[in-house]
Amino acid sequence: MAVDSKPIWSSPTEPEQLQPFRLRGGVRGCLLIHGFAGTPPEMRGVGEFLAARGYDVMAPLLAGHGLTPEAMAATRWQDWAASAEAAYRELRRDCDRVFVCGQSLGGTLALHLAAGHPEIAGVITIAAMGSPGYFHDWRLKFLWALKYLVRWHVPPADCDLGDPGGLALLHSYARRPTACIQSLVGLVRVVDRELPRISVPALIVHGRNDRTVDVANAPHILRRLGSKDKTLLWFEKSGHAVTVDLEREALAAQIASWLEAR
Numbered sequence: 001m002a003v004d005s006k007p008i009w010s011s012p013t014e015p016e017q018l019q020p021f022r023l024r025g026g027v028r029g030c031l032l033i034h035g036f037a038g039t040p041p042e043m044r045g046v047g048e049f050l051a052a053r054g055y056d057v058m059a060p061l062l063a064g065h066g067l068t069p070e071a072m073a074a075t076r077w078q079d080w081a082a083s084a085e086a087a088y089r090e091l092r093r094d095c096d097r098v099f100v101c102g103q104s105l106g107g108t109l110a111l112h113l114a115a116g117h118p119e120i121a122g123v124i125t126i127a128a129m130g131s132p133g134y135f136h137d138w139r140l141k142f143l144w145a146l147k148y149l150v151r152w153h154v155p156p157a158d159c160d161l162g163d164p165g166g167l168a169l170l171h172s173y174a175r176r177p178t179a180c181i182q183s184l185v186g187l188v189r190v191v192d193r194e195l196p197r198i199s200v201p202a203l204i205v206h207g208r209n210d211r212t213v214d215v216a217n218a219p220h221i222l223r224r225l226g227s228k229d230k231t232l233l234w235f236e237k238s239g240h241a242v243t244v245d246l247e248r249e250a251l252a253a254q255i256a257s258w259l260e261a262r
Contacts, residue, residue: 025051029095033106049252060087073177077187115194130221134214160239162246195224207238
């Protein structure tokens with residue numbers, strides 16, 4: 001079967017489900033950034049919980065996402081960062097204090113934003129990547145050449161979620177451009193260098209059963225961060241996408257509690 005005839009999405013979805021959202025619940029802002037090849041719905045549960053507690057919540061759609069894998073292939077990490085930057089600036093116009101939170105790639109982008117904006121009220125990472133040293137696939141070293149020979153990467157079908165039903169809340173590309181994976185590694189390398197100069201309060205979250213992003217990233221981020229106020233929080237029953245897994249309600253409550261203390 002030709003690759004173009006394969007499904008675009010990891011789970012059935014409708015175009016309206018993939019759109020960015022904003023929930024105006026109050027005057028404190030919280031930016032929610034989705035993951036690599038993902039979409040805003042994976043952040044919806046956390047967003048609704050925070051909006052109900054007085055937060056103005058915005059979840060942008062990163063460049064190249066929510067369309068087709070071919071659209072993503074035309075983008076690089078600078079484009080994804082520009083999407084996050086634009087959303088942050090829009091939310092900042094309406095809110096005096098803005099927190100940034102992201103899952104996976106979104107968490108890494110949240111750290112990148114915090115490095116460039118010391119006025120950010122706090123940063124929350126969920127299963128973020130903090131060092132290229134924790135990518136263990138030997139093929140990544142050769143992506144500079146392989147991306148011309150192997151255009152697509154199809155992620156493994158196995159699920160690391162404690163609640164496999166959470167997959168229905170994830171709408172990610174079923175195939176990912178190898179050129180974008182190479183660019184992702186470049187972003188992580190940049191952020192690793194930026195970590196010591198990040199001084200904003202930080203909450204680092206990781207699912208203990210994550211098989212997508214090495215759990216060693218979490219203590220690495222904690223150790224390297226320049227922030228004095230920094231906390232590492234493990235979710236013992238969760239896999240990579242904690243926002244849709246067994247402990248998603250506990251995650252939202254913990255985030256809200258951490259925000260209220262700052």
